[in-house]
Amino acid sequence: MIPERFDTWLTVDRKGLFCRPGGFHIDPYGGAQRAVVTHGHSDHARPGHARVLATRETLAVMTARLGTPAEVSSQAAAYGERITIGEVAVTLIPAGHVLGSAQVLIEWKGARVVVSGDYKRSADPTCPGFELVPCHLFITEATFALPVFQHGDAGEETAKLLKSRMQFPDRAHVVGVYGLGKCQRLIVLLRDAGYDRPIYLHGALAACCALYESFGVRLGDLKPATGAKREELKGEIVLAPPSAIADRWSRRLPDPVTAFASGWMRVRARARQQGVELPLVISDHADWRELTETIAETGAEEVWVTHGREDALLHHIQMTGRKGRALALVGREDEDQ
């Protein structure tokens, strides 16, 4: 029997989602006394917390990205390790989103709550796969929560990039990728497709790639794009942050084909708005089918929806006879990672 309504002990305050009997926030905004961080993306892992619990990989990302100061006390948890915080037990479970990403299982007085963080269920060789945890309350992300989002096979999208490279051998192919996760996943997808040429990187991507390698993810031959001769980049694949692909930075490249690897690329208006010539639908988030199937598989009778397109998912949750609620969390509008 579940002792109390969930919203009496899981609340939302200025810093975000708060677990009262554990005395901690999950992915809080602003400095929290105690934070459990699901993964290293900047809208989840923020600076200024006094105490942080996360996976070893996520802590490493935070140190690399935020330069975590020495006075922060951080605690690494292995996947599946049950840790007591206050009155509750917390377990981090693989979320399959990026290196180190975790769902948070919270157990208190017989109630089981899972906070999904960002997750996906399709294969990704750069991080452990999503594990399903049955629960009473499932707090889910909703980045791609519209039925139009059905991410296909990432291998086929990679093949599209390689085909284009053959068709336009005199042009560079510059692909917009998010620095943590998408970048390394695309590199491994290319390597798995047999592409063994050097892959050129915008300077902003180098640190995360080095970090992945230090955790044993092999990325092959990577070279800095900055400083490479224009002539040298003909026919090559160059990865850059999305903000750089259609801006002044890209002018150094020989007649680049502008590509962008993102779940948003499924919608034409989105791709066109960003001036993309070769959209690649590769997403690190769950698509509509994964979101709805995961909700059903957790067995949860109640589902809270965090950042994203809540309307459609809440409608679905209600139509399937569950209790649904939208959590308005600050700083999570239209996330892109």
Added chain:
Amino acid sequence: MKAFAALLDRLAYTPSRNDKLRLLADYFEVTPDPDRGFALAALTDGLFFRLPFRRILTDLLGPRVDPVLFDLSRDYVGDTAETIALLWPGGRAGAKPPRLSAIVEALQSAPPAEVPALLANWLDQLDATGRWALLKLMTGALRVGVSARLAKTALSEWSGVPLADIEEVWHGLRPPYGELFAWLSAKGPRPEVEGRATFRPLMLSHQIDDKELPSIEPKDFIAEWKWDGIRVQAVHQGGERRLFSRTGDDISGAFPDVVESLPEGVVLDGELLVMRDGEVAPFNALQQRLNRKTVSGALLKSHPAHIRLYDILLEGGEDLRALPLVARRARLEAWHKRNAPRRTDLSGLIDFTSVKELEILWADARETGIEGLMLKRRDSPYIAGRPKGHWYKWKRAPLVIDAVLMYAQRGSGKRSSYYSDYTFGAWRDGDAGEEELVPVGKSYFGFTDEELKELDRWVRNHTVDSFGPVRQVEPNLVFEVAFDSVHRSTRHKSGVAMRFPRINRIRWDKPAAEADRVETLAAMIVD
């Protein structure tokens, strides 16, 4: 269908003409018959299915998709067909997608009642890109930025056969163009199209420059007015009447009125105009009739079309193109006198003894619809393309105003890192009595690459607001904008619209307050 869908998808996102040609050529090279022939037909608007398409889709969606989810999706995606393609609960595992040719052949022969079931089955078998391409194909409007002309150019580049040769046979052929592909891949003879209503590539003119003007002598040249319409070729051969645009697009469907009275066995060259009571209407009126597949009775009545003829290429099966212009002109006059087809007349010749005199005549010409002068060498044969030294056009100097840059938008393709599309405005009195700028036009050419770099920098340094790819800038930079004419417009806040505006000069020096007013533009309207 997978290859065709991938091609359309790629074309839709590819701005560069050369890159499109490459993609098309690659497709023609690797795709078997008859699929590539049907793809070619679809790209050149040669496939048209008469289907109650919207109703079919509504019926199919009803039992499959929750209406609330559909509406939310439609709002986000912005396009109904794309929304359906994306959210169709299909992608049946292991399904073998149908071939393009199988789809087209089934659509051409299936009884209408069976189409919904066929469509549902195909949608189930295709992936999202395939579904999107299928729905585009069925609506008959691909809109992937490929004109019929570009598709034919790709055929020419892929095969090495000159474009003019392809144009000559094109309209005698039908999808899926087996004979054509056999010929282009050197596996068959040139298709036999004599006696059929095909397009003959046009003879085009050069802009005359001041140095050449003195060489124009009445003994060598004839002069005609250059009418402000569109160049067309009217054909009646093999029992078929056709009207072609200058690029060989078949526009007969939109202009049944001008071809219906042409007698058999003739190919004519002339200017398509809208004429009311013997007067040429402004170009705007003709525009109402362009870009349509069919035309309503009301429009035929309110905007009657007319061809002003200036050349004859073929008469009674005899090819006249090798004759000198004056001989063709005599044949044209005799032919017109004999047949006098309705809605046609002859473009008159202008008597002149010197270029000076022509200039005076032109300055005095107040008739609307005159865009300039044509000077044609008396002994020119009719040569396809733009041969040097035969035909000249002498256009009026363009109209110009000074306008103020208001918004800049990112370009596409090679220009996607530059703010290269400019919206400019003119001054008028605002409601509160103060001066305000209202947009009067938009242009993305007329400047050099160097100037583009400077403009891009200026835009970035003077942005006051931005919305997506558009930046609003401080109203401080003046463009001298050239344009061909100006018309009333209800779609523009300023009430006026320019035809063919281009950035003539960037007036870095000119204060914005001295730019022109909307009233100045309005005074240039010719109605």
